[in-house]
Amino acid sequence: KAGVTQTPRYLIKTRGQQVTLSCSPISGHRSVSWYQQTPGQGLQFLFEYFSETQRNKGNFPGRFSGRQFSNSRSEMNVSTLELGDSALYLCASSFKLAGGNEQFFGPGTRLTVL
Amino acid sequence: DQQVKQNSPSLSVQEGRISILNCDYTNSMFDYFLWYKKYPAEGPTFLISISSIKDKNEDGRFTVFLNKSAKHLSLHIVPSQPGDSAVYFCAASEAGNNRKLIWGLGTSLAVNP
Numbered sequence: 686k687a688g689v690t691q692t693p694r695y696l697i698k699t700r701g702q703q704v705t706l707s708c709s710p711i712s713g714h715r716s717v718s719w720y721q722q723t724p725g726q727g728l729q730f731l732f733e734y735f736s737e738t739q740r741n742k743g744n745f746p747g748r749f750s751g752r753q754f755s756n757s758r759s760e761m762n763v764s765t766l767e768l769g770d771s772a773l774y775l776c777a778s779s780f781k782l783a784g785g786n787e788q789f790f791g792p793g794t795r796l797t798v799l
Numbered sequence: 800d801q802q803v804k805q806n807s808p809s810l811s812v813q814e815g816r817i818s819i820l821n822c823d824y825t826n827s828m829f830d831y832f833l834w835y836k837k838y839p840a841e842g843p844t845f846l847i848s849i850s851s852i853k854d855k856n857e858d859g860r861f862t863v864f865l866n867k868s869a870k871h872l873s874l875h876i877v878p879s880q881p882g883d884s885a886v887y888f889c890a891a892s893e894a895g896n897n898r899k900l901i902w903g904l905g906t907s908l909a910v911n912p
Binding site (some may be wrong): 727789 | 818821825831833835839840842843844845848888893895898900901902903904
């Protein structure tokens, strides 16, 4: 079956703009998690959605938000972009909640903020 | 406060030898642990997991050991191969708290031919 897909793969924005990233999980998976990866910072957890409800949240400002639709597809939004938001944004899906189940990651969206 | 710590940012081993990647945690309520591997420009891939009711789990060349009293787990790769060169992440969760997954910062493994 198809893996996790993320769109777009690359994105260039300027400071102050907003951006929406999309993630389509593996068919049948109900959990979608979002991560930010920057050099030297490892994987920083943003949030996890399960059956359209946010179940877990990381320590990111309110500029970062997300949602999940009834078909389990998820979107992540970042408003008022800052230079420090430049990163690889990874989406991962799992059948159950991420902490008790293997997650499958997408290829990521590379966001560059100028 | 880093609840899951991978204190070695990098590790270099010779092909054919054993690679040992370590992970320490502070939360005694963690009951499930996972290892992921990540190549550059790709998303992480699941490698192996272990429940706190076990102290060892083996899958081919990969074995994870869990020492609950020391709050320590390790991933052993035997024998190491050049294709194992990647960043390895340790992650943990507890039964409550919506099973929030806590990640370490990763260890970069280089296996030299």
